[in-house]
Amino acid sequence: MSLLPESQPPLDxxxxxxxxxxxxxxxxLVLSGNPWxxxxxxxxTFLVMAKQPASFQGRSSLxxxxxxxxxxxxxxxxxxxxxxxxxxxVLWDNEPTKPRTTPGADTAAEVGEWKNSLWGRxxxxxxxxxxxxxxxxxxxxxxxxxxxxxxxxxxxxKSRIFHGLLALRRVLEEEGEEARHLPEFPYEDLSRAx
Amino acid sequence: MRFDPKLVxxxxxxxxxxxxxxxxxxxxxxxxxxxxxxAFLALRYPAQVVAQVAAxxxxxxxxxxxxxxxxxxxSRRQGWLVATASAALVLLVVTSLSSPTNxxxxxxxxxxxSPTLPMASPVTAPVxxxxxxxxxxxxxxxxxxPAAMFLNGVSGPELEGLLDLxxxxxxxxxRISI
Numbered sequence: 190m191s192l193l194p195e196s197q198p199p200l201d202x203x204x205x206x207x208x209x210x211x212x213x214x215x216x217x218l219v220l221s222g223n224p225w226x227x228x229x230x231x232x233x234t235f236l237v238m239a240k241q242p243a244s245f246q247g248r249s250s251l252x253x254x255x256x257x258x259x260x261x262x263x264x265x266x267x268x269x270x271x272x273x274x275x276x277x278x279v280l281w282d283n284e285p286t287k288p289r290t291t292p293g294a295d296t297a298a299e300v301g302e303w304k305n306s307l308w309g310r311x312x313x314x315x316x317x318x319x320x321x322x323x324x325x326x327x328x329x330x331x332x333x334x335x336x337x338x339x340x341x342x343x344x345x346x347k348s349r350i351f352h353g354l355l356a357l358r359r360v361l362e363e364e365g366e367e368a369r370h371l372p373e374f375p376y377e378d379l380s381r382a383x
Numbered sequence: 384m385r386f387d388p389k390l391v392x393x394x395x396x397x398x399x400x401x402x403x404x405x406x407x408x409x410x411x412x413x414x415x416x417x418x419x420x421x422a423f424l425a426l427r428y429p430a431q432v433v434a435q436v437a438a439x440x441x442x443x444x445x446x447x448x449x450x451x452x453x454x455x456x457x458s459r460r461q462g463w464l465v466a467t468a469s470a471a472l473v474l475l476v477v478t479s480l481s482s483p484t485n486x487x488x489x490x491x492x493x494x495x496x497s498p499t500l501p502m503a504s505p506v507t508a509p510v511x512x513x514x515x516x517x518x519x520x521x522x523x524x525x526x527x528x529p530a531a532m533f534l535n536g537v538s539g540p541e542l543e544g545l546l547d548l549x550x551x552x553x554x555x556x557x558r559i560s561i
Binding site: 210211214215218219224227228231306307308311322325326327329344347348350351352354355357358 | 404
């Protein structure tokens with residue numbers, strides 16, 4: 190099935206998925222901060238591409254185009270999650286003083302594994318820094334490719350990478366403080382805690 | 384009040400002669416660790432749904448709009464009712480031929496012919512022996528009602544068909560409880 194306008198050579202969607210899915214999935218993994226959302230994000234990226242084949246004009250490389258879709262989806266999910274988190278924060282703060290509920294015994298081992306990785310901390314950073322770090326240190330993109338995917342100037346890309354690393358270092362330095370707010374793992378299910 | 388946004392101008396990243404970001408040693412190490420962690424996580428949680436995504440993506444491709452089916456004409460509706468009634472008749476014949484219900488159906492017809500229901504032989508209801516229950520009380524007989532054909536779960540058209548069939552059977556006087 191052709192995805193491109195007539196001026197572009199036709200692409201096979203199956204071939205595109207075979208070629209780029211693992212790559213997009215890896216980026217979604219470190220972007221979202223958990224493997225469960227990564228599957229959804231990666232799948233939705235290719236579904237968006239399949240639904241809007243004409244939006245790819247061939248001005249950029251296909252994988253930077255796919256990264257752009259992925260980043261937009263990630264931002265959208267973060268906004269949705271942010272709204273839910275703010276609501277939960279209100280409930281959390283109004284809970285009577287009692288020991289914080291820790292994840293149950295049946296919590297997947299992957300949760301602990303993720304929380305111990307650096308990318309679990311990167312997931313806490315602002316969108317711009319987090320996405321720049323992902324594209325640079327996970328996907329190994331060049332600065333100009335990152336600028337293309339993020340749709341921002343080259344200088345902004347380098348600034349975000351630099352300040353993102355600084356912010357990550359600061360997070361690691363502050364790890365010893367007692368958690369005063371919601372658990373660090375942003376996607377943890379708090380329905381049992383409330 | 385006059386709007387006075389306090390914009391924080393972010394500092395540009397320090398760059399070397401080649402235009403690369405000039406990172407201190409600890410940040411270089413942090414960047415290297417990020418890369419290693421990403422590689423490890425990619426191996427730990429590999430992408431396994433490629434086939435599903437391909438199938439979904441192919442399904443998503445725009446399909447021609449299908450026209451809605453035309454409303455059933457009255458003749459088609461009537462034909463459906465007839466077919467349903469026929470199916471109900473077949474079902475009735477099959478159930479009447481099955482052995483467990485055969486005797487029950489015969490008993491039903493026989494009992495319907497007489498004005499009163501037959502009194503079954505007294506059957507003592509099981510009593511749980513208990514020290515608190517006096518054992519010398521008379522045991523009450525339990526009437527066994529004749530077997531009945533229950534019409535639970537029968538749809539409206541099927542019921543109409545069954546009623547039509549029963550009305551045609553003049554030799555028996557059956558009663559139907561719904």
